Amino acid sequence: MSWLARLAAGAPAPVYPVIGEGAQPRVERLFASAALERAQSPRAAALLLVSGNIPEAHREALDRVHDQVPRPRLGLHWEGDDGIEERLLDAWRTLCAGATGDADRLPDEPPNPWEGEGDFGQGGEGMMGGVPYGRPMAMTGEDVRDGLELDRYTARVGPFAPMLPPGLVLEVTLQGDVIVACDVLSPPYPQPEDADDPALCAARMLRLLGLPGPADRLIRGGAAHAIGARRAIPRGLGRLENAGDARMRFADALRGRNGGAADGIFDTLIGLEWSEAALALASVTPSALRQAALEVA
């Protein structure tokens, strides 16, 4: 083992958590206290922590996230038993010692066949045509805000996106960073009642506001001392009938109160900028969001 590897083995294990059914509260509590690094994307991780049941329909998405962790990588399953921290640290040390780790799960095929087509083999034709490097280019369309008809980018985000609740798959169409169309393809996974704990709900908002320290403290049972957390949320964002807006729900969660139903939350997303949309979704409890998603999905 080189000195670099020995040094690296002492670092907190970089983990990307994949949260399945019923695992959200325990994963959030694990990362609030353990000496682990919760990676924001699989690119920054070496370990993939899969916790809870993943439905068959999301198997491919799981494999994709798994493959996006750079090799050498290791995937671990966790069903809530003790000693997960040691298991993760052991796995990290094994990787640092030169283990080859898990192989890719998805076949090494481009999203569209393209090689050898076009003048330079790039797969495209003309200015905008074909599938250069395996994908087509975005095309123009209507906008909901200023009427400039620029490109619309459509993608499915989730079910394991770090800024969305686990299990939620949104098919969003963006113009720039503003959502111009949005469909719920799959609702968030069912979670135990514990996931609606106001501390966990407020901590999710704090994380989106760039305050992981206060968020961890809140989960461990302390008070969140942060400057401007409530005022950073725009007034009127994600306003629902009988449930106020995101700022109010956040203030309620900090006071230890849970919000009510979230019906209609997905309709408020159209026209929001991406970070506003993420805040609006995080401002309602997982159970309420699941109900709202089941109604529109």
Next chain:
Amino acid sequence: MATLLVIAFWTAASVALALALSRLQNRTSAPQAAPFLGGGTPDTHAWQRYHFRAYTMTLLFIAFEMEMMFMYPWAVVFVSEGLKAMAEMGMFLTILAVGILYGWREGVFRWE
């Protein structure tokens, strides 16, 4: 001249470091290279005619910034010219503040 040589030296050193570090690379498979969307997939390339929402602001900004460039030489002679400098720059800034007020009233300092 020393200025240029020093900056050229730092640039060359940093670029050399960046290139040296980028040589350590694995072969990336196609699913691994796909953009990260939390398990989801995109329809198209991310590069697009990107709808930048603050475009009017950038035009205003350029005009304002151009004006700011006059202020550097002004700052150097401010103390020696005294009130004259103060009055002149006050006038200049007032004219430009009108532009900012106008932009604010038209609501350009937001995501359009």
Next chain:
Amino acid sequence: MIDALVILLVLFAAWTGWRVFRVDSMIRATFSLMLSFISVGAIGVLLSAPYIGVATVFMMAVEMMVMGIFMVMFMMNPAGLNPMMMVHQHKLSIVAGVLAALGLGAAVLTTTLPTDPVPGETDVVSDLGHELLGPSMLIFETAGVTLLATMIGAVVLSSRRGRYGQADEGSRPPGLDPGGPPAGRQPEGEGGHHHHHHHHGGH
């Protein structure tokens, strides 16, 4: 030594300027142009105009950033994923370019330029400041008014929102031929979908 550096910088500026038309990506083209301007600014520094030289770098950095944003917004195939030709009307542009270069070069070479070396100790920045507050004051204040006009013009032309409602309300795109029907997508009738309270007047 300074001569050699100036020549190197001139060559670099010309090369990056040429790259602007040879790369496919708008972003690469934009920042090639920025590098070209930066070397021109560096030449300014070498020619004892430190403020003008460094200010050029400063200005060009932000301006090219803005230009890049607009280039990507409005150009087809902005990242050059499909190879393309960055120039139109080749022959005309080559002729125009060569003529302009020759003309400007001739103008420089035939003019008897003043040989008035700046003493090393001169504080050129404060000279510039005194100039702005003295003989050039009118020009300086005129620049302020001009920039105000620029700001207002930019807002009027590009902002959709405004105090008196949407800027494009009731507007129609011009026809492809004089007096012809409006080009592009037609405004929808009143029965169009008003899902987002979004007016479809004239795209």
Next chain:
Amino acid sequence: MTTALLVLTLASTLAVGAWLGAWFDRLAPLLYGGRAAGPLAPLRAGAAALLRPRIETEAPDRMNARLAPGWYLALAAAGLSVVPFAPGAALIETPVGIVVWGSCEALTIVAVFLHGWSPNAPFPLIGAYRYAAIGLPVMLPSMFVLIAAALPAESLSFTAIVESQREVWNIVRQPLGLPLFLIVGLTLTLRGPMDFADAADIAGGTSAEDSGPGRALWQGARLAMLVSFSAVAATTFLGGPLGPALPGPVWLWIKTAAIMALTVAVGHGVARTTPSRMLTILWVVLLPLSFVHLLVSGVLAL
């Protein structure tokens, strides 16, 4: 000879400062009752990142993906070069020091934008454009603050700005300057309330697709920029290398470390609002404040 010594001093200041900044980041949980990490933690994290492989995204702008962290680091080094380590001893002794630093700030926007543009992936792209929207107007308070500091010095050079603080530091006679400049620093180093490039709601933004050595270099460059910004702030507001008993460079290091700690603490404790609101705040609140700051500094300088 002096030049070689200054180059060495500067490089080691950047390296040691980057380590210190990374450690401050790991001490920040203490503010929130969490566990702090030891001084070796930054080195361990760096080694861990260096050991990981680099991956390449789909059809990336390969050249810019590789070079963007390098540009960022070069800008941090160039910015630090205009800071005098002892009265009159800057690596770049130029009459237009604050304009050189301003250019470094402006080019930082370009470097961050290129970092987000180059992977051809949605979250980095959103981060890049957001950063451009916020970073550009942040230039304005920065220019106002540095111009205000140049008024009593009657010069644009940092050496003269240091000299002008022999009697009283700028933090006393220009009280609004440091808070405004801190916002600039948070933007330049992608931190906390001004981290619109690498935010959590876009999975790490411009670095969402980074792994391995490229990631390590990007994070290192962020920390190097923190050092440069803090040194510039210490020079502009805390008298730089001026101070009794100890030699100039030591004073500069102490003051730089203090500003770094302040920046890190603010970065960890202040919430980040949405980019649209931040844009309004910048133009409607911070820009008028900068006007007031310049006016007050001007009246006091006369």
